[in-house]
Amino acid sequence: MPDIALLALILVAIFAGYLFGRAEKKKQLVQAQQNPLSKEYFVGLNYLLNEQTDEAIETFIKALDLNNDTVDTYLALGSLFCRRGEVEKSIRVHQDLLARPSLTPDQSVRVQLELAKDYMTAGLLDRAEAMLADLSRQNSPFRTEASEQLLKIYEQEREWQQAVEVTESLFRLKGEYYGPRLAHLYCELAEDCLNRNDRAGARRCLRTAFSRDRDCVRASLILGRIEFEEGRDREVIRTLQKVSRQNYRYIPLSLDLxxxxxxxxxxxxxxxxxxxxxxxxxxxxxxxxxxxxxxxxxxxxxxxxxxxxxxxxxxxxxxxxxxxxxxxxxxxxxxxxxxxxxxxxxxxxxxxGKAAYQCHSCGFSGKEMHWHCPRCLDWGTITPVQGIEGS
Ligand SMILES: [Zn+2]
Missing domain, CATH: 1.25.40.10 (Tetratricopeptide repeat domain)
Structure with a gap:
């Protein structure tokens, strides 16, 4: 459905929700029409019919009559704005919602989460981070989603230590699913250690990576590199031969050493x-x-x-x-x-012109190996290309 049609549908739904809310309060429709608030709705609808969507939106937001039936509709309106790239309007809708004292605690958390996503879209990462860090500590049905969003920020900012802390708490809450991702994050920390010539620190990070995902190919490859630099050839061979059992697709990355x-x-x-x-x-x-x-x-x-x-x-x-x-x-x-x-x-x-590596999740391809796909942001989905044009 085109966005404009969806927008019209949402605004009509808000209007219907408003009428329904009033009917429930056993007030007459005629009273509603006499009420200055209901006039706002008719002014808004008029704008909408004249395809003046910006004015319609402004009017509807001004006339915001919040009850349990309209919160979902307003959230839909916010996400529609976000999809249309009008993030400042989405922020406005969510901020207006949050200012309403009648929100239940769960509704408030949900709106805060949506607002934090708006801030992320708008590039206001500090604000988003502060909100999400708070939400990820609260015991609410949206805790996992808040932590996931917070993790996205830390990964984008390459704040690996903070990313590890959030993922560790997700690992404790949700279990094994987060193991491979956590192992990749420890590998990032190990790489940071190696950049500082701290091989002992890197080894510690890699041990933790294996404890979270014993089949972490990347940890084997980094460990193989450390052993090679330290001249321990038997260990290099033992470590890198493991790659064929962990995931044979990565064998090409182990062959040089x-x-x-x-x-x-x-x-x-x-x-x-x-x-x-x-x-x-x-x-x-x-x-x-x-x-x-x-x-x-x-x-x-x-x-x-x-x-x-x-x-x-x-x-x-x-x-x-x-x-x-x-x-x-x-x-x-x-x-x-x-x-x-x-x-x-x-x-x-x-x-x-051929790509040497390809993501089997989103199809991204390139000449360089990435463990964190630049397009779909998945971990460990890019592998060396096989077949006639492959490695
Ligand atoms: Zn991808």
């Missing part, structure tokens, strides 16, 4: 065994390329070529094709050099 740690600790054979197991369970271009690399390093180009060709037949990919051309370039057949290079240029161009 796994390869380096295996090389540094002379455990390439074991690494190749791990990659082969990954490949048999979840075919992935990045794993195929890592295995091909190991074969090339062991100077077995012939077998590398055979292996890669076979894998490409099973699961075609542009990156795999590029690697295949690389191998062909070692010993190009007579006259094939120029065409192989041209083919590689074409593939590079095709890959140039």
């Amino acid at each position: 796994l390869e380096k740690a295996s090389g540094r600790s002379n455990s390439e054979r074991a690494h190749a065994g791990y990659l082969s197991r990954c490949l048999s369970e979840h075919p992935d271009t990045s794993v195929v390329l890592a295995l091909t690399n190991i074969l090339v390093k062991s100077r077995d180009e012939g077998f590398a070529l055979e292996f890669l060709t076979e894998q490409l037949r099973r699961n075609p990919s542009l990156k795999g094709l590029n690697a295949l051309i690389d191998l062909q370039l070692y010993k190009p057949a007579d006259g094939s050099l120029t065409s192989l290079r041209l083919l590689q240029e074409v593939i590079d161009k095709m890959l140039e």
Whole structure:
């Protein structure tokens, strides 16, 4: 329904609610018409009929006759304004509602929550934060929603410690559902610690992240990085191999350090065994390329070529094709050099504009990995792209 039609419907509903309220008080309609308040309604309706919506709204708000039947209608009016981008009018409706002493405590909390959302939409985050912090401490039916909104502000502002505190209270109230999100927030704290060169602090944050979500891939990847920086290669390998069990889609993000740690600790054979197991369970271009690399390093180009060709037949990919051309370039057949290079240029161009990561919640895609989707603001929904154009 177009907004204007919905607005008309809401205003008529307010008018009907007003009449109904008066009927309940056993007053005659004629009395209502004589009352200056009811005149406001007719003036408002007149504006509405003449499509002067702004004047109509002003008049209706002035004539606000609040009872238990009209609160919902006024809230609908407020959210309609908000949707139309007229947030200052929505604020006005909600502030007027709040000024009414006849609101029940639950109604008052609900209106405050709506007002806080208006402030968020208007970018008045300090005001919204103060209201929501207060509401999230009150024992009301809207406590969870107030905490959720407050959390959005802290996440937007990258205030991770405060975000953790709110989410911990939601975790206590609502349980496991908040575990993965909480683990991501502890990972943010761990990253902050690492930026200050506080590895011990980062380790503490990561331990808590695992206690909230033992399958937190991100915590494994950060821990793998810390272990690598401290030269503990066995720990790097143990930590990063866990990623394949936690969520195989993130294996590509673990391969670089796994390869380096295996090389540094002379455990390439074991690494190749791990990659082969990954490949048999979840075919992935990045794993195929890592295995091909190991074969090339062991100077077995012939077998590398055979292996890669076979894998490409099973699961075609542009990156795999590029690697295949690389191998062909070692010993190009007579006259094939120029065409192989041209083919590689074409593939590079095709890959140039392709996204490497995609959110499976909203479809957002890009070249950089985000744990917190910039579009839908979900956590852990972006993964490396798989398939022919994938990793
Ligand atoms: Zn998304």
